[in-house]
Amino acid sequence: MRLTVNHVTRYSFGAPIARLIQSQRLTPSRCANQQVQSWEVRMEGATRGAAFRDGAGDWTETVTVQGPRDHFEIVVEGTVETQDFAGVLQEHREKVPPSAYLTATDLTRPSQGLRELAGRALEGMGAATPLDRAHALSAMVSDTVQYVPGETDQLTPAAEVLEGGKGVCQDQTHVLITLAQLSGIPARYVTGYLFSAAEEHMSEASHAWAELHVPDLGWVGFDASNRCCPDDRYIRLNSGFDAQDAAPIRGVVSGGGGETLDVRVKIRDADDPAAAQAQQ
Template identity: 30%
Template sequence: MRCEIRHTTEYIYPEPAWDSNNQVRLHPIQEVRQTVRSFHLSVTPEAEVTSHKDYFGALVHHVHVHERHTRLVIEAEAIVDTHAVTLPLPAPMRVLGAARSRNIEFLVPSPRVPAGDWPEIFGVRRPGPDDDLPTFLRETTTLLRRRFTYDPRATTVRTPLAEFARHGHGVCQDFTHAMLGILRQLGVPARYVSGYLYSGGEMLGAEATHAWVEALIPGYGWLGYDPTNDCVAAEKHIKIAHGREYSDVSPIHGTHYGGGAREGRKLDVAVHVYSDQ
């Protein structure tokens, strides 16, 4: 499936800002499930742009605007071919044993996915060593989608996971952090994925960057699960990067001098994903 993506971020400042530095993670990753055909990053006003690969292998662009400006626009355009996903064979939970020590960074707590009895909090049954791992992962995906309500107005990027658990409303980031907490507490290595979603009108979370989980299935590899939409991450999911949680893969973040009062600043983000299917 060929997807064309346009991601535009616009900052408006009431007073001139200068010496603006931003880390930009918008370049789709090249991997077996997808092929990146092209990528272009444009910045207004003119900026110094460099890049490097982060700890987890994502391409990060550094955008440095030296001149004074009251408007900053960062636009990324990409063409990506996504490929069909082959589902794993049955595998009992006990096969995770040796894989845990090699993937400890995706098992330990992090600031947005702290330690806690998340299986109990979210009402997830604890599987036994002979239970099938892929089946359990799909059941957990379905449980979160049925129990919680997608609501873009309910939470922000700073909303604690415990608050989402109490109120039951949130966005893809919250669904993903919830599933990460559950899986890690049960010893399943799991990582946060940032990317795009081709919706066609029937899927949730396509209006901005999307988030889902990748869980490790020994003998198969990492497979994506989207609890916001109760599905396996397949051809409609375009991956940018993965990490321990949202903070590792934030699409754009940075600093600047000036800009005036915070309440007078504006941020607009527009994401469009097209496909010829």
């Protein structure tokens, strides 16, 4: 599938800022699952600094904006050809060992409730394959945490998500990572895009899912929000220990009086005649 992306992020500041520094990971991953045909990140009045591929295989770029500025806009546009490998991440070069992703963060820290949930998910599966165990954990999250926007925020930890039983893809991913790590399975947070032709499909401005490390397969994606493994509808951007670590944009602002954020994302099938007409 060929997917086109139009992703606009606009920051509006309550008072003009003196300076803005950002670390951006807005370029799709290099792997066999996807090939970038075109990709551009545009920012008016920004100075691009150091750029490098980090140990997790993600492309990172630093950006500086000098004030005074009352707004800042980032426009990402491109086309990516994707393939369906049943969720298995293939030919993705990275240096961080899978064992590093057995480390919990403040957002994925275990609680007694999460320990009990992991036990229930794998009950009677002592002889099951590692892949089947991973699927069971993902299914348990789908069954336990209902997809409901507006019930959590960016800093809600997995333990609180489980107590409330509601959340969005970020929250379901944090719970799945915690269950996997409690079960001895390395797990990490992935940020990307998801194309959906169905209105009821569960996705947001950007999408998130987990990757669990399975022996003989490597990293395998699990999207608990949509009860599936990532296929050719998904574009992978980057990964991290949790949503904060895997955020495509992180920054520091000097001056200003607070900010508002507006994010708009459109994902289209480039080979769909209706989509092509809509872009004209």
